Amino acid sequence: MYSLDKNNPENIFKASFFSQNREKLLSKLPEGAVVVLAAHSLMQRSRDTAYPFRQESNFWYLTGIQEPGCVLFLSRKESFVVAPQRSITHEIFDGAISPSELQAISGLDEIYPSRSGWRHLRELCQQASAVYTRLPAKQYYQPAGLQLNGAAHRLVGRLKRIKQLPSLQDVTPTLQELRLxxxxxxxxxxxxxxxxxxxxxxxxxxxxxxxxxxxxxxxxxxxxxxxxxxxxxxxxxxxxxxxxxxxxxxxxxxxxxxxxxxxxxxxxxxxxxxxxxxxxxxxxxxxxxxxxxxxxxxxxxxxxxxxxxxxxxxxxxxxxxxxxxxxxxxxxxxxxxxxxxxxxxxxxxxxxxxxxxxxxxxxxxxxxxxxxxxxxxxxxxxxxxxxxxxxxxxxxxxxxxxxxxxxxxxxxxxx
Ligand SMILES: [Mn+2]
CATH class of the missing domain: 3.90.230.10 (Creatinase/methionine aminopeptidase superfamily)
Structure with a gap:
């Protein structure tokens, strides 16, 4: 669990910051559109150790959640995060994810476990007029020759496998406008x-x-x-x-x-x-x-x-x-x-x-x-x-x- 550093001064980012950002984003998208965004995944450093985790900026801007492997769903009706499945062994090494803490940080309606969350997410995507996500158009970040974190790419693949999925749109330009x-x-x-x-x-x-x-x-x-x-x-x-x-x-x-x-x-x-x-x-x-x-x-x-x-x-x-x-x-x-x-x-x-x-x-x-x-x-x-x-x-x-x-x-x- 990546929780806030208790030695830091009072958290300057209240849940209202993130919920307002979500509202602003949705208000710029067409009626009936939904947003699905991936958090960064952990990046392998050596065999079974990872680089220090740094959240994907857009995901943080909309949730405040410092947890790898999550997926965010947003619509005008509901907003939730699907948290990754953690085995008992995984929890012993990395700690458990606390849904109530994630909810308090983000102000989201719900934190779902992986299986039921994805079932719900799939249904809502099928009913949407369009699904907005970050489309990793370029596999490599051109100017610096960097490879993108694979999470956004894997999410697109997973969304494309949903039957009768409405059109997939890129949410990046709208998010950029907000963040500027x-x-x-x-x-x-x-x-x-x-x-x-x-x-x-x-x-x-x-x-x-x-x-x-x-x-x-x-x-x-x-x-x-x-x-x-x-x-x-x-x-x-x-x-x-x-x-x-x-x-x-x-x-x-x-x-x-x-x-x-x-x-x-x-x-x-x-x-x-x-x-x-x-x-x-x-x-x-x-x-x-x-x-x-x-x-x-x-x-x-x-x-x-x-x-x-x-x-x-x-x-x-x-x-x-x-x-x-x-x-x-x-x-x-x-x-x-x-x-x-x-x-x-x-x-x-x-x-x-x-x-x-x-x-x-x-x-x-x-x-x-x-x-x-x-x-x-x-x-x-x-x-x-x-x-x-x-x-x-x-x-x-x-x-x-x-x-x-x-x-x-x-x-x-x-x-
Ligand atoms: Mn500079």
Whole structure:
């Protein structure tokens, strides 16, 4: 049983948060439509041990349930979860599932055991006008080459075997639309995650020269997050010198060279909501060149902030920022013209992404920004031939007229 950490402050997500999310979702779907969603399954790590469990974000958003192997059913008439069957042996090792606890967390009408739950679910699907689920269209998550958790895929197979099933529709776009706008309790979770991440970065920079190896800093981050009842929202990046040029460098196992820049990209996760902060620090004395590059990125970020306001899409912002980036890269004598391919040699990623239950949260780059959306602003310049990379990343909330920097209290060094 994955119950709440009793040391955490009061649970900021009441059952009403989840039941309201369910109502909102159903109100956006056609009359008579039902929703069936799979929780994540456990992922095998070695023979009979699993990776730490992390719930599928949409399933959590609609139930709050931190249990693998469940299936959620929603209609305008009833809402329930089908819990997986657990043998006596399984219960001895992993504990029993408590239906009453799951019901209290989620506010669902019912928690059914597997067999009777599926019988009921099948009947209700047959009577529905359409069945909405997450259709795992791509077996692999294209940009990162990741394999999807198999649970959603298996659920689709199981639904397709129901006789006289009405049409199967993808619920993902509707869920994305809902999740884009953050509610007050979600912002509380994010602010808590940001506060602990900032605290960890502050602790680490009291004396950066006391660390010999990148892994010592990664361990310090883990220690502080865990002490605060949080986990990492993603594998932290602790990259000394040239390692910062590998964008997703997560080995964190090299000696920290002195008189180099050190890039730390990390975020604590609280109730599923992750911070995503990057700072680039000096270890020892920096050269003029290193200082110029760091200052260049800091200035770029100030110019980037000014692009964020309601009504503008990320696509527009990314396009406008390329020209701003080109000016800085020319000033640093890294490029001569305005060619996209030259800029991409030193700035090979996006300026921004949505932030929320998934660290790279759902949402389209073509959607005009609206109050309540949370995004990152993260310009970076990477120069492998000079063994340095600088990225500065903050998290912002779009407001009625512009934006609010949620990470403004996280120290930002000037060199
Ligand atoms: Mn990021």
């Amino acid at each position: 706008i953050k509610q007050p309790s979600e912002l509380v979770a994010l602010r808590n995650a940001i506060a602990v991440t900032s605290q960890a970065l502050e602790q680490i920079t009291i004396d950066l020269t006391s660390y010999n190896n990148e892994r010592e800093i990664a361990a310090e981050l883990s220690y502080i997050y865990q002490q605060n009842g949080m986990t990492h929202g993603y594998e932290p990046i602790v990259a000394s010198g040239k390692n910062a040029c590998t964008l997703h460098y997560v080995e964190n196992n090299q000696l920290i060279a002195s008189n180099q820049l050190l890039l730390i990209d990390s975020g604590a996760e609280f109730f599923g909501y992750s911070a995503d902060i990057t700072r680039t620090f000096a270890v020892g004395e920096l050269s003029q060149r290193q200082k110029h590059v760091h200052q260049g990125v800091a200035d770029l970020q100030q110019q980037a902030f000014a692009l964020f306001r309601p009504g503008v899409s990320l696509r527009d912002i990314e396009r406008a920022f390329m020209d701003i980036m080109a000016v800085t890269l020319r000033e640093l004598s890294l490029i001569t013209g305005n060619q996209q391919k030259d800029i991409r040699c030193y700035y090979p990623h996006a300026l921004s992404h949505y932030l929320g239950l998934d660290v790279h949260d759902v949402g389209s780059y073509d959607t005009p920004l609206e109050p309540g959306m949370v995004l990152t602003v993260e310009p970076g310049i990477y120069i492998p031939e000079e063994a340095m990379g600088v990225r500065i990343e903050d998290n912002i909330l779009i407001t009625e007229s512009s934006y609010q920097n949620l990470t403004k209290d996280c120290q930002q060094p000037r060199y």
